[in-house]
Amino acid sequence: MISENIAQVQKNIEQACERAGRNPNTVTLIAVSKTHSPEAVLEAIAAGAQHFGENRVEEASIKIPAVTSQISTPVTWHMIGHIQSRKARDVVPLFSVIQSVDSLKLANKLSSSAVEQNRQLGILLEVNISGEESKDGVQAFGWRNNAARFQELVNVIHQIMDLPALHLRGLMTMAPIVETMEQTRPIFADLAALQDALQQSLGIALPELSMGMTDDYPVAVEEGATMVRVGRAIFGNRVK
Ligand SMILES: *Cc1c(COP(=O)(O)O)cnc(C)c1O
Numbered sequence: 473m474i475s476e477n478i479a480q481v482q483k484n485i486e487q488a489c490e491r492a493g494r495n496p497n498t499v500t501l502i503a504v505s506k507t508h509s510p511e512a513v514l515e516a517i518a519a520g521a522q523h524f525g526e527n528r529v530e531e532a533s534i535k536i537p538a539v540t541s542q543i544s545t546p547v548t549w550h551m552i553g554h555i556q557s558r559k560a561r562d563v564v565p566l567f568s569v570i571q572s573v574d575s576l577k578l579a580n581k582l583s584s585s586a587v588e589q590n591r592q593l594g595i596l597l598e599v600n601i602s603g604e605e606s607k608d609g610v611q612a613f614g615w616r617n618n619a620a621r622f623q624e625l626v627n628v629i630h631q632i633m634d635l636p637a638l639h640l641r642g643l644m645t646m647a648p649i650v651e652t653m654e655q656t657r658p659i660f661a662d663l664a665a666l667q668d669a670l671q672q673s674l675g676i677a678l679p680e681l682s683m684g685m686t687d688d689y690p691v692a693v694e695e696g697a698t699m700v701r702v703g704r705a706i707f708g709n710r711v712k
Contacts, residue, residue: 474512476705477521478503481689485700488693499693502550502682504703506531507710510538511664516706517547525571525701527553529562536566552644552691552701554608561585570592570643571682574608579632585636593637596644596682597629601663604648615666625666626673633676640696642680643667647688656688660695 481501489496504525505513513524513535524547536549551567554574560581563570573593573595575577586593589704603613615622632640645663647656660683671678684692689700704708 473708474515474706476667476706478516478521479518481702481705484690488690492694492696494693494696498698500699502552502699502701503706504552504701505535505707506553508705508707510535510542512707513539514542521547521669523548523550525552526567527551527572527704529555529559529566530582532566533651542555546564547637550701555582561588564589564591564593567593569641571595571596572598572608573632574577574598574610575700576628576631579638583635583638591637594639594641595632595643597632597640598644598646599625599663599666601645601666602648602659605702607646607648610644612666615669622638622669622673625670627675629670629678631698640678641684642678643670644682644699647683647685647692649687653688653691657691657695660684660688660697662694664696672702 475674476571484495486500492618500523501525502525503516503521506527549567550569550571552564552571553570555563555578557578564585575639598609599612600607600609602613610628612625643663645660650656663683667678667681683697684700684703689702692700
């Protein structure tokens with residue numbers, strides 16, 4: 473079941489790449505295992521999954537060691553959920569990539585905790601590109617026509633780049649929930665354009681774009697996603 477689902481998602485990613493003239497090797501599938509058991513994760517690993525996403529520190533602190541004790545080749549764990557500053561210390565030993573860095577304050581905490589724990593972390597800056605109030609992320613809505621907002625993003629990135637033990641690799645966003653997949657296209661295209669503009673302005677590479685979930689990952693791939701975060705299409709509905 474899980475193995476068939478992974479094969480289907482991989483096939484959909486390949487077809488989206490073909491439509492967009494992209495190499496499928498440039499897209500990493502993050503299997504979002506939140507609420508699912510270590511056994512389900514092990515099944516996904518047996519089916520070839522290498523990257524997993526979790527959104528809660530408490531859950532991950534039980535699941536990740538349980539999975540790790542059962543495998544000989546390590547997999548990569550990505551934190552994708554909001555992190556309260558006081559929990560920053562706890563995520564550091566569990567994850568190698570933190571996708572949900574949504575403030576300079578959190579980046580500072582992660583950096584000092586990583587230094588203390590002698591760890592290096594890949595991070596993505598989470599941005600709120602849709603402008604929805606319910607969304608986490610550094611505000612990026614309307615960045616094209618709002619020079620102050622764009623400059624604030626540039627400043628935040630500059631400061632994050634100076635922090636030890638953190639390696640900024642790109643941007644992450646959550647699209648709004650909409651009726652049809654196609655409605656998310658402008659959001660994903662806007663994030664890709666923001667990536668371009670930031671790279672130009674900062675003179676650095678921000679190669680990763682984490683965007684797209686079960687309901688919209690094919691469109692995200694067409695618009696340039698390098699990481700898609702897929703939960704339900706792999707593991708079924710969430711268990712709690
Ligand atoms: C749960 C979650 C996903 C996966 O959602 P699905 O709709 O199950 O694919 C992706 N990204 C984030 C940040 C999530 O919290």
